[in-house]
């Protein structure tokens with residue numbers, strides 16, 4: 001007997017398609033028989049992990065037969081004083097993606113709605129829809145969030161609002177004074193999530209601004225991650241900073257052992273490795289300048305970005321160019337799923353990786369096949 005298993009899922013889940021990750025290096029090497037593939041697709045840290053984090057994670061593996069500390073005591077007590085908050089204001093997650101998902105499950109249900117912007121990080125619609133809540137998507141303004149439109153979009157049943165600052169995949173960043181004004185307009189019954197996954201790459205005091213605002217607004221939740229500037233994407237550690245009552249709620253839903261033994265150890269160790277963060281920031285700044293001047297030289301437009309990635313605009317649908325780059329061993333990220341079919345998102349790599357991407361892009365854009373393709377479309 002066969003039955004429609006898909007129909008058994010809740011209606012939100014039935015309408016979802018799985019998150020599409022960047023193509024893994026091994027997969028491309030296997031498929032095309034290439035070696036020396038460069039991956040600039042998932043905003044990963046090109047430096048590799050901090051040696052101190054790696055040593056701590058390796059040592060912690062000896063404890064692998066034990067459950068991790070479910071309270072994350074040591075990591076929270078290292079983080080809290082750096083952030084100027086109490087440990088009971090922190091909620092740890094298996095990456096901040098996990099935290100975002102927990103937030104959606106805590107505050108949303110099928111009778112409520114959540115607001116986020118066009119082009120915002122794709123995890124928001126997934127988490128909202130998975131719990132059967134309604135998504136209210138506001139139009140973007142110059143690729144960034146339009147805070148006035150977002151405030152105006154709040155309805156009676158709205159419980160959650162997501163702001164990615166900086167936003168992925170566009171790399172746009174809001175002026176903090178505007179966020180402050182925005183918070184004053186938002187009713188207290190709406191929890192505002194300020195997703196600061198890339199905050200360490202922004203050269204201003206953005207991180208401190210968010211933490212200061214948290215003291216004024218109990219309906220604000222900041223989310224941060226160890227995946228990007230701290231280089232631990234594969235170990236999965238992120239966290240929320242909130243009012244302690246909100247943290248209490250999040251901790252009710254969070255899976256008790258959601259951060260593993262080596263991940264907790266590595267996160268603590270990388271916080272003690274100040275040199276690693278500085279190097280991440282330096283490499284990113286230099287790589288961003290290199291990519292921008294390379295793109296300028298090629299005449300390829302891009303959305304100015306403050307993150308560790310940049311969205312470039314192509315003269316046609318990005319698919320064929322993405323494919324041609326793959327064939328030359330460079331993996332970048334198509335963003336058609338974000339409703340940006342003519343863009344590709346490129347993560348900032350090491351100098352030689354960026355150079356390899358620029359060379360591959362130049363070759364692809366100058367290929368007679370592509371020129372013909374573009375011409376045909378233009379007619």
Ligand SMILES: *Cc1c(COP(=O)(O)O)cnc(C)c1O
Pocket residue numbers: 043094095096097098121164166167168195197224225226227233236237238
């Ligand atoms: C990468 C990213 C995250 C989270 O990544 P995790 O690895 O799950 O911590 C969150 N928000 C945005 C906007 C991101 O780009």
